[in-house]
Amino acid sequence: MLNFDEERFLRIQTGAVAMADELRAAVEDALREGAENLFFLGTGGVGILMRPAARLLQARSTFAVHVLSPAELVVGGSAHLGPRSIVVIPSLSGTTSESVRALTYCKSRGARVITLTGHADTPLARDADRNFTNFAADDTSCESFYLQSLVIALAVLHERGEMPEFDEIVSELRLLPRLLVDLKRAFEPRAQEFAAEIEHEPYHIFTGAGSTWPQAWYYAMCILEEMQWIRTRPVHASDFFHGTLELVEPGVSLILFKGEDETRPLVERVENFAPAYTDKVTVFDTAGFELGGVSPRVRSLVSPILLATALERVSAHLEVRRDHPLTTRRYYRQVAY
Template sequence: MLNFDRDRYLSIQSGALRIADELHGLVGELLSSGVERVFFMGTGGVQFLTQPAIELATRYSTFPVSGQMPAQVVLAPPAGLNERALVVLPSLSGTTKESVELLSYLKSVGARTLSLTGHANTPLAQGADYNFTNFAEDDTSSEMFHLQSLLLVLSILDARGEIGNYNEIVAELQRLPGLLADAKAAFEDEAATLAETIRDETYHIFTGAGSAWPAAHYYGMCILEEMQWIRTRPVHASDFFHGTLELVEPGVSVFLLKGEDPYRPLAERVEKFVPRYTDRLRVIDTAKTDLPGISNTVRAMISPVVLASLLERLSAHLEVLREHPLTTRRYYKRVEY
């Protein structure tokens, strides 16, 4: 496999899941001590990675779990951002400018803070009330943040008695690192072929529904736009027929990411429409991924984790074929904004 270290990958994703017991206990204590709402506040793409867990919470629970943009919060905070709120701050670097500024603000209003970071000796890791650090880098962080935000929401649901199979779900999740590495290997040839096909294309529409939508948004904006300077148009599958369909014509590339949650029919509707007008429909479907020992219930929860794993293989080939490393930026870290 191109530029892939299996042992490193297994170590990082196993580490991401290793926090399950401690996080579960902490969440139970926080809810018992008066936490009445949870906000996920990540900056940029990392916030997309928490959205599937937030959506899961809204389907299973009446407990308030939502997402907010740090840069907006410090200008106009949401109602309930006080001592009865827990704010989750995911950040790979632990130094993200907007998130560090937000942390200072959160302390001033008395909100409790929990950071999820990839590096320990950083402002967000050291400054939050609670921290879980698991070393990771760009090519492994998507799965990590998906899994850790999922564990946090599952802990809320279990503490409130809104699911009865928490232990079984977590036991299945613990099997994932090896299964995801195998899934990457199985997808390698397809990823190489797809990268060769699209290497010179300059525009893609990305779409998906449910937990696959954040994956589509993330890959379009944070990988192809930021890391490859390729223009994309991410659009939720439910909105596809309210505007974006008019852009589909011969030669237009459409990437459809399909998950296995209840919103899959919205993706299937796009899949039926697009081939009538362009021959460049690219479908990545988690249902085709072999995950032995993973139940349908858990597969529905981890569709974005699987998509992140497969799409990383596409990125690995694209950066080589286009001679554009994923670390190359025009403006990132150069401009005050």
């Protein structure tokens, strides 16, 4: 596979799943000591990666969950943040300035801060109440953060008796790293083909729902916009018919992400509408990915992980075809990350 280090990928994703017991213990300790709410605070793309876990909790638990921008929290505050709050701050670098300020702010309010980082000797790793470091890089961080945040959500549900199957689900998650490599290998021809189809497109509309919506938003903003300078319009499938449908006309690229949770029909509604108005509709459906040994229940939880791992192969081909490395930025050094 083009520009892919299999052993490195396996090491990183296996490391993410291996944190399950420690993450569970950290969450259970906080709940048993009286935690009343949970904040997911991530800056930029990594904040988007927390949203499937947050949505799972919002759908299955009465435990209060908040998803906020760290920068906005620091300047605007939250009446819900205090000594009975669990705060989860992810950062690949461990140095993201907005997140570092949010950590300081949350601790000043008495909150318990858990950080998820890609590097240990960093401010976010050193100053948290609990830190979990799993080395990753841009091309491997999506799956790693999705897995870690999913485990946190499952731990909350388990401790509260709202989803008691924690051990069974995690045992299936442990199968994922190797299965994701197989998925990449099987998807490689389609990734190469799709990269060729879209390399000259001026812009794309992305849509998804449920757990796939964050991946649609993330891939549009953090990969195509940031790393390839391609214009995109990410829109939730439930909002598509309240504005964005008016942009659909012949030649407009529309990319749909279909998962396997209860929101699948929302994407299918867009899928049924769009082909009559544009000839460029692409659907990535996780139901078509082989995952031997993974139950339908767990498949519904990992749809964004499957999409992330497949789309990484598209990115690998796209950067070569467009002669635009994924690491190339215009303004990165001018912004305080």
